[in-house]
Amino acid sequence: MAVAEQKFGVRPVHRGRRAAGGIMLEKVRLGFVGTGGIANHHLKQLKEIPETEIVALCDVVAERAQARAQEFGGRAFVDYRRMLDEVEIDALYVCVPPPAHDDIELRAAARGIHLFVEKPVTLSLAQALEIRAAVREAGILTCTGYVLRHLPSTQAALRYLKGKTVAMAVASRWGGLPAMPWWRVMAQSGGQLVEMTTHQVDLMRYLVGEIVEVHARYAHRTLAHTPTVTVPDVQIATFQFANGAIGSVTTSCALTQGGGKCDLDFILQNALLHYTTRELRVTPEGAPQPESVGDTLSINQAFIRAVATGDRSPILCDYDEGVRTLDVTLTANRSAETGRPGKTYFSEHE
Numbered sequence: 001m002a003v004a005e006q007k008f009g010v011r012p013v014h015r016g017r018r019a020a021g022g023i024m025l026e027k028v029r030l031g032f033v034g035t036g037g038i039a040n041h042h043l044k045q046l047k048e049i050p051e052t053e054i055v056a057l058c059d060v061v062a063e064r065a066q067a068r069a070q071e072f073g074g075r076a077f078v079d080y081r082r083m084l085d086e087v088e089i090d091a092l093y094v095c096v097p098p099p100a101h102d103d104i105e106l107r108a109a110a111r112g113i114h115l116f117v118e119k120p121v122t123l124s125l126a127q128a129l130e131i132r133a134a135v136r137e138a139g140i141l142t143c144t145g146y147v148l149r150h151l152p153s154t155q156a157a158l159r160y161l162k163g164k165t166v167a168m169a170v171a172s173r174w175g176g177l178p179a180m181p182w183w184r185v186m187a188q189s190g191g192q193l194v195e196m197t198t199h200q201v202d203l204m205r206y207l208v209g210e211i212v213e214v215h216a217r218y219a220h221r222t223l224a225h226t227p228t229v230t231v232p233d234v235q236i237a238t239f240q241f242a243n244g245a246i247g248s249v250t251t252s253c254a255l256t257q258g259g260g261k262c263d264l265d266f267i268l269q270n271a272l273l274h275y276t277t278r279e280l281r282v283t284p285e286g287a288p289q290p291e292s293v294g295d296t297l298s299i300n301q302a303f304i305r306a307v308a309t310g311d312r313s314p315i316l317c318d319y320d321e322g323v324r325t326l327d328v329t330l331t332a333n334r335s336a337e338t339g340r341p342g343k344t345y346f347s348e349h350e
């Protein structure tokens with residue numbers, strides 16, 4: 001009996017179906033927990049993928065789940081435990097705020113349901129490691145919401161950087177304050193670096209390599225007098241990569257009247273690679289430019305294809321990868337608290 005089954009005493013009333021031996025699932029039956037902003041975005045994309053069927057949607061705000069069910073199909077629930085008990089689901093999208101993951105993934109894994117988990121995968125590394133163990137034991141497919149890995153510019157950068165020495169990677173993500181009340185509370189979002197700029201940290205891991213040490217400083221400056229905002233409004237972290245490269249990220253949510261930037265630069269031997277989600281540029285003038293890779297699969301196309309065919313290769317960021325990126329950003333939070341550099345968990349344990 002699986003550990004998660006023992007823990008919850010749930011009998012697997014059904015298991016997420018597996019595509020195997022060349023047999024494909026004609027329709028992937030999908031459930032959602034959390035039907036807010038990002039769920040709506042995924043639902044719109046999934047509607048365009050013919051191999052999907054939305055069968056169940058759960059939100060603690062009943063009207064929200066009902067409204068999505070009316071638009072996209074499926075039964076609406078307020079309790080994900082009941083949803084998992086009552087509906088046959090092949091794959092579950094987990095789109096709740098970071099501290100709300102609870103036992104959603106463990107219950108789904110115990111039933112053999114494949115998982116798409118939004119980033120950050122949770123706010124607790126211990127919980128993430130427990131979920132990682134459960135999904136490994138269940139042998140299910142997993143994907144985490146690091147969408148940038150799937151962009152053509154990221155794939156072109158990956159190809160361009162292959163075999164080159166990255167000396168330093170520098171990211172900036174500066175903008176305004178998201179509207180969701182939970183986002184503004186440190187205990188609920190983990191702050192901008194953990195919640196949002198995790199995308200840039202993940203890209204650095206994907207394109208440069210593992211990060212082993214982090215030194216961070218945070219400050220509350222311009223939003224310090226806004227009582228509902230407890231996240232720092234400016235954050236800076238420096239990174240030591242295992243391969244010898246160094247890096248930094250700065251992030252800010254202080255620009256509430258607009259403006260800002262989102263950049264990632266790589267210093268190479270005699271060249272600077274400038275990355276954005278839309279294009280890549282190498283300077284100095286006249287330097288060979290990265291080759292285009294053409295169209296890539298979106299993260300939803302990749303996940304559905306993997307579940308439908310049983311071939312996990314289209315997935316570019318599985319649960320394990322999501323946990324490793326979380327590890328870096330939580331190490332930054334600890335470093336900012338203690339004022340000292342910190343080693344990442346994975347640099348010391350695996």
Ligand SMILES: NC(=O)c1ccc[n+]([C@@H]2O[C@H](COP(=O)([O-])OP(=O)(O)OC[C@H]3O[C@@H](n4cnc5c(N)ncnc54)[C@H](O)[C@@H]3O)[C@@H](O)[C@H]2O)c1
Nearest residue numbers: 034035036037038058059060095096098100118119120145
């Ligand atoms: N990959 C991306 O680019 C991207 C973009 C935006 C958000 N996200 C991530 O997606 C997650 C959700 O963000 P959002 O913007 O959709 O937030 P949101 O507040 O718009 O939606 C979250 C929804 O979850 C519901 N919810 C909370 N606890 C629940 C529970 N126990 N059971 C069922 N429903 C529950 C809330 O009622 C809400 O409707 C966050 O982790 C966020 O970081 C990822």
